[in-house]
Amino acid sequence: MENASKPSLPVIALTAADVPRLVDHYMQLSPGDLRLRFFGGSPTVQERRREWLTDLVKGMFKRATTQQLGIVDPTDGEALVGVASWGPCNEQPEIVDFGVSVVPAWRGQGLTLALMDQACSSAVQAGHTTMRVEYMPDNDAVKSLLRKTGQVLPMSWRLGGANASLKPYADDVQHQLELLATFLEALDLGNQPAKL
Numbered sequence: 001m002e003n004a005s006k007p008s009l010p011v012i013a014l015t016a017a018d019v020p021r022l023v024d025h026y027m028q029l030s031p032g033d034l035r036l037r038f039f040g041g042s043p044t045v046q047e048r049r050r051e052w053l054t055d056l057v058k059g060m061f062k063r064a065t066t067q068q069l070g071i072v073d074p075t076d077g078e079a080l081v082g083v084a085s086w087g088p089c090n091e092q093p094e095i096v097d098f099g100v101s102v103v104p105a106w107r108g109q110g111l112t113l114a115l116m117d118q119a120c121s122s123a124v125q126a127g128h129t130t131m132r133v134e135y136m137p138d139n140d141a142v143k144s145l146l147r148k149t150g151q152v153l154p155m156s157w158r159l160g161g162a163n164a165s166l167k168p169y170a171d172d173v174q175h176q177l178e179l180l181a182t183f184l185e186a187l188d189l190g191n192q193p194a195k196l
Helices: 016-027 031-038 046-062 111-125 140-148 167-190
Strands: 011-014 067-072 080-088 095-102 130-135 160-165
Touching (some): 011 016, 016 046, 016 067, 016 080, 031 095, 067 111, 080 111, 111 130
Parallel strands (some): 095 130
Antiparallel strands (some): 011 067, 067 080, 130 160
């Protein structure tokens, strides 16, 4: 379970060039973790699992509107210890779907919250109003994350889902824009000739 503190590790945007790093990240997850993340079973043979994940990750980048985010292990500067993705829902473009995973050795350090925070901020800047998180009923990590964000968890035997309003992030973006406007106005006033 994640704690509430945010790590000091930056969240970065990933590109199609990062497909091998993303596949390596997912290969570190157990078959159970992969089932919870992708809602289905994965091949049991490692080589087949890598092929399956490669196809899956390449497919993520085919949707131009989907954004992939990551946190890099600072000890080697390459390995992705946490990843998240978000993209508009086909049926309701104002809603974005969100998914996240953190490798076992890095769990409990706030990476999930940092990734979700960045995803929410990015989604607001792209004009979306709601983030949807779908999860398997036995995904306790996602349930914990949703509780921390104040979501009411629905009861379902097969699949749960929660919609989180992005309004707090939109309000923060609006506040930041107002501060920037005030700062720019102050700079502009400083460049005006003095009035006698």
